[in-house]
Amino acid sequence: MPEAVLDRAHEDVHKTQPWNNPDAVPYIRFENVTKKFGDFYAVDDVSLDIYRHELFALLGGSGCGKTTLLRMLAGFEEPTSGKIFIDGVDMAGVPAYERPTNMMFQSYALFPHMSVEQNVAFGLVQDGVSRAEIKEQVADMLALVQMTKFAKRKPHQLSGGQRQRVALARSLVKRPKVLLLDEPLGALDKKLREQTQFELVNIQEKVGTTFVMVTHDQEEAMTMASRIAVMNEGVINQIGTPFELYEYPNSRYTANFLGQVNLIEGVLVDDDEKYAVIKSDEANCDIYIDHAVQGHEGMTFWVALRPERLRLTKDAPEDTKYNCLSGKVEEIGYLGGISTYHVRLETGKRIKVTEPNSTRQIEPRYTWEDSVWVSWEAGAASVLNK
Amino acid sequence: MSGKRSTFLISALVFGFAFLYVPILLVIVYSFNEGKLVTVWAGFSTKWYVSLFNNDGMIDAAWNSLRIGVMSATLALALGTPAGLVMSRFGRFKGRTLFSGMIAAPLVMPEVITGLSLLLLFVTLEQLIGWPAGRGLSTITIAHTTFCAAYVAVVVQSRLSGMDISVEEAAMDLGAKPGKIFFVITLPMILPALMAGWLLSFTLSLDDLVIASFVAGPGSTTLPMKVFSSVRLGVSPEINALATLIILAVSILIVIASILILRSERLRNRAANGGAEAT
Amino acid sequence: MSSDKLTIKQKFDRWMIKHGRVLVIGIPYFWLFLFFLVPFLIVLKISFSMAEYAQPPYSALFAWIDEGVTITLNFGNYLFLLSDSLYATAYLNSIRIAAISTIITLLIGYPMAYGIARARGSMRSVLLMLVILPFWTSFLIRVYAWIGILDREGLINAFLMWTGIITEPLIMRQTEFAVYVGIVYTYLPFMILPLYSTLEKMDISLIEAAMDLGCKPWQAFVKVTLPLSLPGILAGSLLVFIPAVGEFVIPELLGGPNTLMIGRTLWNEFFANRDWPIASAVAIAMLIFLVVPIMWFQHIQTKQEEREQ
Ligand SMILES: Nc1ncnc2c1ncn2[C@@H]1O[C@H](COP(=O)(O)OP(=O)(O)O)[C@@H](O)[C@H]1O
Ligand SMILES: [Mg+2]
Numbered sequence: 001m002p003e004a005v006l007d008r009a010h011e012d013v014h015k016t017q018p019w020n021n022p023d024a025v026p027y028i029r030f031e032n033v034t035k036k037f038g039d040f041y042a043v044d045d046v047s048l049d050i051y052r053h054e055l056f057a058l059l060g061g062s063g064c065g066k067t068t069l070l071r072m073l074a075g076f077e078e079p080t081s082g083k084i085f086i087d088g089v090d091m092a093g094v095p096a097y098e099r100p101t102n103m104m105f106q107s108y109a110l111f112p113h114m115s116v117e118q119n120v121a122f123g124l125v126q127d128g129v130s131r132a133e134i135k136e137q138v139a140d141m142l143a144l145v146q147m148t149k150f151a152k153r154k155p156h157q158l159s160g161g162q163r164q165r166v167a168l169a170r171s172l173v174k175r176p177k178v179l180l181l182d183e184p185l186g187a188l189d190k191k192l193r194e195q196t197q198f199e200l201v202n203i204q205e206k207v208g209t210t211f212v213m214v215t216h217d218q219e220e221a222m223t224m225a226s227r228i229a230v231m232n233e234g235v236i237n238q239i240g241t242p243f244e245l246y247e248y249p250n251s252r253y254t255a256n257f258l259g260q261v262n263l264i265e266g267v268l269v270d271d272d273e274k275y276a277v278i279k280s281d282e283a284n285c286d287i288y289i290d291h292a293v294q295g296h297e298g299m300t301f302w303v304a305l306r307p308e309r310l311r312l313t314k315d316a317p318e319d320t321k322y323n324c325l326s327g328k329v330e331e332i333g334y335l336g337g338i339s340t341y342h343v344r345l346e347t348g349k350r351i352k353v354t355e356p357n358s359t360r361q362i363e364p365r366y367t368w369e370d371s372v373w374v375s376w377e378a379g380a381a382s383v384l385n386k
Numbered sequence: 387m388s389g390k391r392s393t394f395l396i397s398a399l400v401f402g403f404a405f406l407y408v409p410i411l412l413v414i415v416y417s418f419n420e421g422k423l424v425t426v427w428a429g430f431s432t433k434w435y436v437s438l439f440n441n442d443g444m445i446d447a448a449w450n451s452l453r454i455g456v457m458s459a460t461l462a463l464a465l466g467t468p469a470g471l472v473m474s475r476f477g478r479f480k481g482r483t484l485f486s487g488m489i490a491a492p493l494v495m496p497e498v499i500t501g502l503s504l505l506l507l508f509v510t511l512e513q514l515i516g517w518p519a520g521r522g523l524s525t526i527t528i529a530h531t532t533f534c535a536a537y538v539a540v541v542v543q544s545r546l547s548g549m550d551i552s553v554e555e556a557a558m559d560l561g562a563k564p565g566k567i568f569f570v571i572t573l574p575m576i577l578p579a580l581m582a583g584w585l586l587s588f589t590l591s592l593d594d595l596v597i598a599s600f601v602a603g604p605g606s607t608t609l610p611m612k613v614f615s616s617v618r619l620g621v622s623p624e625i626n627a628l629a630t631l632i633i634l635a636v637s638i639l640i641v642i643a644s645i646l647i648l649r650s651e652r653l654r655n656r657a658a659n660g661g662a663e664a665t
Numbered sequence: 666m667s668s669d670k671l672t673i674k675q676k677f678d679r680w681m682i683k684h685g686r687v688l689v690i691g692i693p694y695f696w697l698f699l700f701f702l703v704p705f706l707i708v709l710k711i712s713f714s715m716a717e718y719a720q721p722p723y724s725a726l727f728a729w730i731d732e733g734v735t736i737t738l739n740f741g742n743y744l745f746l747l748s749d750s751l752y753a754t755a756y757l758n759s760i761r762i763a764a765i766s767t768i769i770t771l772l773i774g775y776p777m778a779y780g781i782a783r784a785r786g787s788m789r790s791v792l793l794m795l796v797i798l799p800f801w802t803s804f805l806i807r808v809y810a811w812i813g814i815l816d817r818e819g820l821i822n823a824f825l826m827w828t829g830i831i832t833e834p835l836i837m838r839q840t841e842f843a844v845y846v847g848i849v850y851t852y853l854p855f856m857i858l859p860l861y862s863t864l865e866k867m868d869i870s871l872i873e874a875a876m877d878l879g880c881k882p883w884q885a886f887v888k889v890t891l892p893l894s895l896p897g898i899l900a901g902s903l904l905v906f907i908p909a910v911g912e913f914v915i916p917e918l919l920g921g922p923n924t925l926m927i928g929r930t931l932w933n934e935f936f937a938n939r940d941w942p943i944a945s946a947v948a949i950a951m952l953i954f955l956v957v958p959i960m961w962f963q964h965i966q967t968k969q970e971e972r973e974q
Binding site: 484490495618 | 705928
């Protein structure tokens with residue numbers, strides 16, 4: 001455990017990208033882990049590698065098995081089958097109190113009858129650390145989370161944000177190899193949450209501990225994480241950096257979960273080495289893709305279009321053969337910085353478009369029932385097969 | 387709240403509390419009656435208190451009851467706390483259904499059955515292994531412990547199931563082993579419930595007539611048994627005096643307890659408000 | 666981490682935890698088993714034996730005859746319970762008296778609980794304390810208080826005679842009426858407390874919403890408050906009914922010689938007639954026809970609550 005102590009000069013995983021390096025050794029490894037509650041598969045055959053110094057996020061809707069996965073890492077649940085390794089050690093049969101992990105609970109789980117100081121010291125006391133050392137480390141930790149002033153308070157005398165800091169300090173003070181965070185910011189209000197996101201990332205960079213975080217908030221995951229695993233119904237859908245997941249989703253689920261997307265269902269009609277064409281009943285034009293699609297003609301695909309990558313014009317573009325839909329403005333949402341438009345195509349399909357309001361205008365550019373064209377670059381679309 | 391309904395509620399409360407308290411007040415008043423008859427006020431006197439304190443049988447019985455009460459409340463706490471812990475924290479184990487049944491059943495068991503069955507147990511055990519030799523304070527204590535332990539278990543269980551389990555998990559996560567978690571985290575958090583459980587057991591034990599009558603032996607007459615045998619025949623001024631003393635003691639204790647609770651609540655509120663101001 | 670790599674201390678800790686768990690379950694388990702379950706088996710056994718003038722006063726159920734065990738089951742006690750209508754009457758009486766008292770307690774307790782729940786902050790805690798206070802004072806003494814009131818020479822009679830409304834004292838003690846009074850009086854707090862806690866939790870804006878949607882106050886009560894307080898009604902009624910049905914002290918002190926209740930019958934079989942086998946048979950019958958249905962009902966109840974959550 002001591003080698004995990006404050007190595008401030010740790011590598012920057014964003015630069016080294018160990019996940020792209022076949023020789024890199026994963027720090028945490030899930031091997032075909034399954035957890036059943038009765039007949040119900042809470043986690044279903046998950047395999048996952050997490051590297052040292054990562055801030056890894058498990059992202060998914062409520063009930064998809066994120067917490068269960070985290071609790072298996074902490075040792076509160078035993079996998080029904082499969083193996084978990086931390087730093088090369090098989091964790092099977094290792095009880096929670098001997099694992100090199102610490103957890104920050106969603107409810108914070110502060111000991112109500114102990115002061116802030118005693119809460120933070122608790123883990124060190126269990127390890128039999130000397131009094132003087134405990135005092136010093138607790139003081140350091142409280143300084144790190146800026147709670148020195150409140151050392152003597154009891155948890156019920158603290159605000160939500162302060163409790164969150166104490167919980168963080170308490171779980172970090174033992175210098176765990178891995179810090180587990182279950183919805184760490186879930187109990188805070190929106191403003192405080194956004195501010196705390198960056199603080200948490202800063203603290204992680206300072207202490208260099210590997211963080212595994214559970215969240216259902218895609219914005220939070222994208223802001224904070226080095227990599228994200230998108231979970232759905234006990235299964236991991238996709239793993240990647242925020243950039244990869246947003247730009248190259250592998251499924252409609254991921255595309256929908258991270259940001260907004262228009263999905264157009266169609267059939268592959270022309271497949272070449274350099275391009276592909278998809279015909280759709282939902283769109284009133286054919287869709288041209290500037291790269292090859294893995295599949296054969298006649299297969300069903302979904303074309304994913306991000307609303308901000310679409311262009312909205314009153315006049316028809318020069319070339320209306322491909323990637324050019326016409327319809328009527330059905331709904332307008334003016335959000336200040338951007339405007340969103342729902343365009344209803346003749347086929348009945350609705351397309352969402354967002355436009356930045358980069359210049360000040362005298363009056364809105366479009367109004368209800370305007371006839372408009374929606375177009376996009378051939379490279380803007382991704383093609384999904386599930 | 388409409389006026390008509392509030393009048394109805396107020397009169398219900400007045401009537402209800404009168405119903406609850408007038409009989410008690412009458413007992414208190416007549417404990418100071420010079421004469422022996424309930425209906426006739428013969429002047430103020432404390433002579434029944436004097437004769438109560440000179441009634442050795444009554445004093446002995448009270449002493450017996452107190453000893454049994456303290457012993458069985460303490461034992462019930464020692465048995466009921468782990469039982470409640472097992473029910474709320476130990477998950478499934480072999481024989482759990484029987485265990486939960488044995489905790490739930492004493493609460494609905496008519497006292498006459500509990501008393502009879504325990505007496506028959508003691509008699510059988512004495513025949514088989516010579517223990518307990520005769521019946522007395524110890525058999526009453528065992529009997530009271532058994533049904534009080536069930537009450538304590540229920541109190542502890544309900545307190546524990548209302549408590550966030552992740553607090554105990556956090557302790558384990560930070561390196562504390564199960565035994566230590568119980569003493570350092572769980573126990574302090576359920577302390578008020580334990581105190582309530584002890585008091586409840588003590589009261590139930592002090593109050594029990596039926597079970598004690600079955601399992602008592604010579605020389606182990608408890609206060610309720612003594613009171614019962616004298617009031618069976620009708621009103622007795624000495625019992626009025628005893629009742630007054632009991633009511634007085636209980637009221638003082640309750641008032642002190644509620645003042646303490648109120649004060650600690652106020653302190654906590656003030657502290658919480660102070661914390662909120664600091665943010 | 667394979668077990669050979671564990672330190673001695675870790676091995677010891679794990680051993681302790683494994684066996685500590687067994688101990689924590691085992692001790693209360695053993696106690697309850699020995700002092701709660703086994704006694705019933707003995708009661709069952711003795712209910713099948715015959716009364717004898719001996720110490721203890723029943724015949725042995727097992728006998729060693731020619732180096733073998735013979736078990737003499739004697740159904741005579743149960744047949745006797747069936748043949749003498751006293752027992753069936755006592756059983757039905759107990760249920761009837763307990764049920765009627767429960768209803769009366771509910772009728773008195775509901776408005777009180779409602780009134781307390783709607784009272785202002787500090788007033789509410791005082792009223793609540795006044796409800797709880799009698800519970801901590803002796804049960805026996807609270808029953809006793811009514812002797813002086815209901816007696817032939819008691820306060821009510823004295824008062825009524827003094828006013829001249831009656832000339833002959835009314836017989837109130839040693840009647841079923843006195844038993845009702847006693848039960849309602851002693852168990853009223855048990856009814857009020859659960860009712861209060863459901864009523865207090867109820868959001869007052871629900872009633873306002875109902876009135877806003879056109880309910881008259883009494884309609885709002887019947888359609889909103891009453892259904893929502895059903896769990897409290899049920900809990901309170903059980904808390905009154907269960908002890909009342911096996912009650913011994915109240916019918917003994919306030920009831921007449923023919924106010925038969927099953928708990929009193931058992932007591933008399935045991936103490937007055939010294940017939941332990943019959944008393945045991947009564948106990949077993951009570952267990953089967955009273956305790957088992959109640960526990961079954963409670964079991965269903967908790968199952969349903971769990972399902973609703
Ligand atoms: N101890 C348990 N017993 C039974 N089912 C459970 C238990 N813990 C979790 N589950 C179920 O497993 C699923 C995943 O739960 P969880 O991991 O907590 O989801 P989330 O992704 O919201 O954190 C849920 O459907 C939940 O009901
Ligand atoms: Mg969760």
